[in-house]
Amino acid sequence: MNNVLILIFGMALVTYIPRLLPFLIVSKSKLPDGLRQFLTFIPYTALGALIIPGVFNSIPELPLAAIMAILFATIYAWKKGGIIVPVLGSIGVAFAVLYLNNFLGL
Incomplete structure (x- = not known):
């Protein structure tokens, strides 16, 4: 022990x-101002590098669903901010695209 x-x-x-x-x-x-500003962008780029590949690989048979979900989340977060609505909305958009694909055979 x-x-x-x-x-x-x-x-x-x-x-x-x-x-x-x-x-x-x-x-x-x-720290110099340029370096300090550069360091503030590291969390965003690291998060993007971790999330974006997983999003595109999540639905390989229909990448349009992932693209539409990312577009919704990006536009909504850019205009209104927040994190809950973009996440839940992107889930809803991906579900809607997948449902329409299965239902209508697009």
Whole structure:
């Protein structure tokens, strides 16, 4: 049991140090405005890189449903903001396109 606790503490320390060091280094210095602005875009690009491929691969037999859902979510979020309505609306749009495809045979 003692070895397990040492192993858990060691893994926690090894995981925590790489997260702490950049914070300590960056917090003491002022970043240039260009770099600061560049760093603000990283969460959006990372989220897009993780989500967009999965959306297009979710319905490979009918990519139009994914495209229409993405278009709805993008336009609604751009105009009105929020996250709940674009997500639920894009689900509804994808469902409607899939239903129309099955019902009408488009």
